[in-house]
Amino acid sequence: MPEGERFMRLMRFAGALCVALALASCGESEQRLKFGLAGPLTGRDAVFGAQLRNGADQAVQDINAAGGLNGQQIELIFGDDAGDPKQGRSVANTFVGEGVSFVIGHFNSGVTEPSSDVYAENGILMITPGSTNPRITERGLTNVFRICGRDDQQGKVAGEYIAQHFKDKRVAIVHDKTTYGKGLADETKKVMNGLGIQEVLYEGVNTGERDFSALVSLIRQSNADLVYWGGVHTEGGAILRQMRAAGVNAVLMGGDGIATNEFAALGGPGTEGTLMTFGPDPQKRPEAQAVLEKFAARNFRPESYTLYSYAAVQVIAQAATDIGSLDPAAVANELRTGGKTYKTVIGDISFDDKGDVTRIDYVMYTWKTQADGTIGFVEN
Template identity: 55%
Template sequence: MKKTVVLALTLTAVLSFSNLAKADLLIGVAGPVTGPNAAFGAQLQKGAQFAVDAINAAGGVNGEMIVLTVGDDASDPKQGISVANKFAADGVKFVVGHFNAGVSIPASDVYAENGIVQITPAATKPEFTERGLWNVFRTCGRDDQQSTVAGKYLVETFKDAKIAIAHDKTPGGQGLADETRKVINAGGLKEAMYEGVNFGEKDFSALIGKMKEAGVSVVYWGGMHTEAGLLIRQMGDQGLKAKLVSGDGIVSNELSAIAGDAVVGTLNTFGPDPRLDPANKQVVDTFNAAGFNPEAYTLYSYAAVQVIAAAATVAGSNDPITVAKAMHEKGPFKSVLGDLAFDEKGDPKLPGYIMYEWVKTADGAYIYKPLGS
């Protein structure tokens, strides 16, 4: 009887030790799973999940399997803080997200206080990495980078045009519009009008009326694809022949579903498309085989998980503070975005933004491709 008890206790101890040795590494992915920006939330979620699957198939990170948990912030700052607090309570160590700058920034304070590393694939507002926090990184570029590309293009291409600058009054949308405005003003071009509309607006008749009265032929939009698609469609319907130029917020195939044929000719800035890199063919094929197009921020999210895993491996530790130090000091790390290293702020050392144009293909599909390609 005693031998049976001893064996049972021994077996329990061995199993307990085994479970500890094979603990899970909890990573959160946060973004707008619901709401008007849900297409981007899906990109972040799918990108992170496919990367996790690939890393776990190769043995995980320092002997631990990654478990991914999803938080829906609905692009709302208050809900984003709730997601951040839940992640902290659940023991999440790393977060991929959020999508919107207006959510990412307040959430980052929660993560910093709770020892959690945050790496956003999509929040481009400079302030995200300008506050001296130890825990913030991004795999995307910044508004002051893409606004320079957009602003110079506007000055060089439309110097004789009347340009309207419009935004959705969000930190990300207005921030990008304001940064671009600074560049075109510095280049000697003064906008014909500057207007803000409410996020979620569906009727742009008043704005379009003002633009027609002002003789506007180019519209720079700081905001998301949902409102941009409606604006493009309504400009066409109301007889305003103006070209829309925007930033990374409209990089979704949903834009064409909303705007219809009027989307052709629309321009936007974005980083080099990692889908076009031959080195990523196998990864892209995996997404396509699963019925998901890894457009826009999908592979930026994938890269965020890759960097976390690579930095942890180099550091020999899954402790967030140790991994953050490695991310700053031990790069570059291999990723679908190329060799990725970070500066002291947490911004990536990546190629700059380029201009894309929306076109209609021979088979009737609408796609965005590098301008002039």
């Protein structure tokens, strides 16, 4: 065979092989269902982003090990919004370009709201494990769900507790001016005001602040017995530490934004006695124990929203399996109108027609010193 003809045959064979490999690769990718996990993987709220990431990742691993979802393996794609609304929209648009069908996230309400608009425009179903502002599900978006409670529910628990236990005391309210922090503070204020308790101080601080001496002076001047904090652990812990250093012994109360061990690390010994609203501890549920053992094997200590993120994946998987479809719109319709209860690691979950869970998901905790000497939160 002439050398030139041999060369041409080899080239044709190589070309056919490349096409075959490309088609095989394409067929394989078509059999992979894309989920997105969006949250603050960096920045001040990265501790919560790690919780979301580990929860969703473990859930996807477990589904894939059992054969996948409706015959397809799930590919989990991570998006870091850094707790910033603009970056959240960027992550959402990236997910659209990647062909993501379902999103677990975001965490911060101020990020979830604009990001969810992108998902709605592109037919992507999203379940947030931690965004509690009522507006998230009050806008009539059929693709948006949350697996946590709402701030009007959380504020009701906090406001009623204040009215019952601090009836004749002086209450200050401080928030971080964010969608979450101010929203939660205002919901709590509304409830306690309605029950006859008027705050002696109402102040907002900026996220990222570190020197709260002016605020602490105002709290001291108000003679507050209780400081209600609407915000997350970073500023909350710093405010508490500086209060104690200045000799201000008012009790601090916060919401789920301080539900991480880092709050105690930032607040120091004065964290003892802090009050906090959060959902009933899912780690005590028998249905969560097998998953907790898997986290232990990975040397990851699940906190707060880890199991909420795991449960969000479970809900999508169960609904998709029930209807035999991976179409996000069909799954969303099933979740919203199917009237079903889904078995998850955080307990039984069902949704109303807004996309909210139907159970009231908040109780009161107190931060106390544990047997190992660390300070953690214990359900009252």
